[in-house]
Amino acid sequence: MNATTAAAHVADPVDATDDAIDALAAALADPTRRGLLRLVRHDERSAGALAEAFPGISRPAVSQHLRVLHHAGLVEVRPDGNRRMYRARVQALAPVSRFIDEMWDDRLRRLKRAAEHLENGGPS
């Protein structure tokens, strides 16, 4: 099966699950994949052109990185003749920042409560 035709399988920024966030964060935790993302940020590029931009990395390895990005919903792909064209799906990144932002919002409220409790001489 041609994985590049499974373009419908992408993370949804509005109904992001923990799994989606995990996939995003894991996909971004690699310098080659971040480099690939930068290249397709503004322009659609073919898999071949992307592989050429990373001469130190084998084509199968670049393809694997692109698959990881695609699975995380970070890129979309469309066939163009016998080429596969990639571009970034920027909206997929929103859940990561929201998750972290909400975590700090929640935890800093607890920090405030804990500090004020200590200062008021409550049992620690």
Place this chain on the structure above:
Amino acid sequence: MTATTPMTTTIEHVVHIDAMPSTVYELWTTPEGLCAWWGVTATVDPRPGGPIRVDIDGEHVMVGEIVEADPPHRLRFTFGWEGGELAPGATEVDVTIDAVGVDISRVTLRHHGLPVEFVESHVRGWTHFVGERLAEAAR
């Protein structure tokens, strides 16, 4: 509030606390303190190069390394998730604790290096291919 550099975003939170900076600093730099508000178990050695590890809920474990510890006003540490969800060292948390009154601290937390540049950049011109939903997600 966010500021954007290539591929990353900084999240900033400010909270005022009716407590002395030293009280707040202790809550960031002792295992007991961290467990009072952040995690269920914690390890921390608050000096440059020292570890900070916080098991937040028995499932998500934050792992990092102290970058700067200047009691009671400043703490910086790297921030990642154990298991590689967000690579340890990939982001940095910068906590500044200022006394702004008698027993009042202002805590400013900046979380740098979050891989989310697009959250803002799309607002500045990405809408041609992402549509309205993107702007909604960025709020």
